[in-house]
Amino acid sequence: MTSNNEAIASRAEVVIPGGLLSPSRRLGAPVAFAKAEGPYLFDADGNRYTDYHCAFGANVLGHRNPAVFNAIAEVNESVDLIGAGVLELEVEVAELLVSAIPCADQIAFCSSGSEATYHALRLARAYTGRKQIIKFQGGYHGWHDYVAMNGQSSRQMMNSFDPMSDGILYDAARHTKILPYNDATAVEEYIKANPGEVAAIIIEPIAHNMGAVIAQHQFLRDLRRITTENGVVLIFDEVITGFRHALGGYQSIVGVTPDLATFGKAATSGYPIGLVAGCREIMERVGRTGEGAVFMGGTFNGTPSSLAAVKATVQELSKPGVYDRLFDLGDYLRKQIDQIIARHGIKAQTAGFGSVWLVYFFDGEFSEYADLLRNDNELDMRFRRALIAGRHIFQPLQLKRLYLSLSHDQSVLNDTLELIDTAMADLARSAAA
Numbered sequence: 082m083t084s085n086n087e088a089i090a091s092r093a094e095v096v097i098p099g100g101l102l103s104p105s106r107r108l109g110a111p112v113a114f115a116k117a118e119g120p121y122l123f124d125a126d127g128n129r130y131t132d133y134h135c136a137f138g139a140n141v142l143g144h145r146n147p148a149v150f151n152a153i154a155e156v157n158e159s160v161d162l163i164g165a166g167v168l169e170l171e172v173e174v175a176e177l178l179v180s181a182i183p184c185a186d187q188i189a190f191c192s193s194g195s196e197a198t199y200h201a202l203r204l205a206r207a208y209t210g211r212k213q214i215i216k217f218q219g220g221y222h223g224w225h226d227y228v229a230m231n232g233q234s235s236r237q238m239m240n241s242f243d244p245m246s247d248g249i250l251y252d253a254a255r256h257t258k259i260l261p262y263n264d265a266t267a268v269e270e271y272i273k274a275n276p277g278e279v280a281a282i283i284i285e286p287i288a289h290n291m292g293a294v295i296a297q298h299q300f301l302r303d304l305r306r307i308t309t310e311n312g313v314v315l316i317f318d319e320v321i322t323g324f325r326h327a328l329g330g331y332q333s334i335v336g337v338t339p340d341l342a343t344f345g346k347a348a349t350s351g352y353p354i355g356l357v358a359g360c361r362e363i364m365e366r367v368g369r370t371g372e373g374a375v376f377m378g379g380t381f382n383g384t385p386s387s388l389a390a391v392k393a394t395v396q397e398l399s400k401p402g403v404y405d406r407l408f409d410l411g412d413y414l415r416k417q418i419d420q421i422i423a424r425h426g427i428k429a430q431t432a433g434f435g436s437v438w439l440v441y442f443f444d445g446e447f448s449e450y451a452d453l454l455r456n457d458n459e460l461d462m463r464f465r466r467a468l469i470a471g472r473h474i475f476q477p478l479q480l481k482r483l484y485l486s487l488s489h490d491q492s493v494l495n496d497t498l499e500l501i502d503t504a505m506a507d508l509a510r511s512a513a514a
């Protein structure tokens with residue numbers, strides 16, 4: 082008999098390309114979700130899953146957090162999308178963010194992280210009058226043509242032009258230079274060899290799109306120095322790190338302030354938002370009319386329900402001890418998994434920061450994408466499939482990060498650790514056979 086999951090997935094195949102809203106949503110089996118609550122998801126056949134995907138990291142508070150839920154219901158009592166003039170809610174949220182984010186004199190709203198990085202890069206090009214962008218191998222900044230390249234590249238394609246999609250306009254993409262992460266010398270040499278050409282450096286200050294490669298603090302300080310000396314705009318893409326690791330983003334932790342920063346995902350704990358934050362001198366281009374104006378349109382920019390979600394999320398994340406709890410949960414999980422790995426003698430290690438975690442299947446140090454090519458992708462995938470079979474949700478793709486939310490508690494993690502123990506024991510047994 083066909084299950085509800087299979088029936089819904091087959092209908093999806095007919096009317097939705099690939100049956101899913103993005104290829105990254107593929108789980109390897111037909112699962113149609115029907116309900117979400119705290120750390121759990123429920124499918125159309127009533128099965129319960131523990132969620133370590135957290136909506137690509139957006140969901141930091143846990144599913145259907147009552148504070149966010151009620152804030153949206155409340156705003157809907159008075160307004161929906163108006164798209165003209167200004168709302169006090171817009172001002173209130175911008176004021177909250179300006180006081181939290183070190184680089185922010187002003188904030189512009191859009192609807193997704195990709196829109197935010199697009200607008201930040203357009204702003205940087207307008208401000209500098211230059212064309213080129215530096216992006217790092219393994220980073221992801223959204224789907225648009227300026228940056229949709231060089232994610233999980235093969236060794237051959239690493240650091241050269243490796244588009245993520247057919248249809249990307251080479252003329253738009255060719256101005257993006259790919260360099261290795263954590264290599265300030267490569268950045269400085271490139272900028273010096275191309276004087277007056279580079280408009281911006283865009284960087285994830287923790288490269289969560291290759292798991293959790295953390296930028297060395299000195300590297301970020303060097304980027305700040307090099308960009309200042311050469312008139313280049315420094316953009317921190319904090320779409321993952323922002324709000325999840327600190328309200329003011331990773332910049333508030335590391336103490337390096339970029340010129341512009343982009344946010345999305347966890348800013349609303351699950352509703353569409355993109356934010357561009359930055360210094361007045363650059364941001365004022367968005368508000369200008371006439372010469373030098375940077376157009377940042379969008380019917381849904383600052384949708385009131387999303388802004389209500391930002392406000393409620395910021396209020397929840399501002400409560401005492403919230404980040405300590407997120408970091409403690411992440412540290413507990415990583416420590417326990419490292420003990421399991423050691424017990425089973427597997428060549429692997431945990432990585433992560435705060436509530437973002439994963440297991441790399443190699444040992445030794447890593448600081449850039451090339452190091453991650455040592456990952457045993459087959460073991461990684463077998464581990465992921467075993468957890469997914471045990472009704473845990475995250476992407477079945479090597480090197481992809483997993484998340485926790487504030488609704489995950491130690492007992493949820495302990496159930497997962499039991500499953501991880503079994504999965505690692507199986508991997509160890511098959512390696513020995």
Ligand code: PLP
Pocket residue numbers: 137193194195196198221222223224285290318319320321345346
């Ligand atoms: N920047 C980073 C660092 C991301 O991880 C993502 C998405 O995963 C984006 C930008 C794009 O955000 P969105 O998917 O909301 O367009």
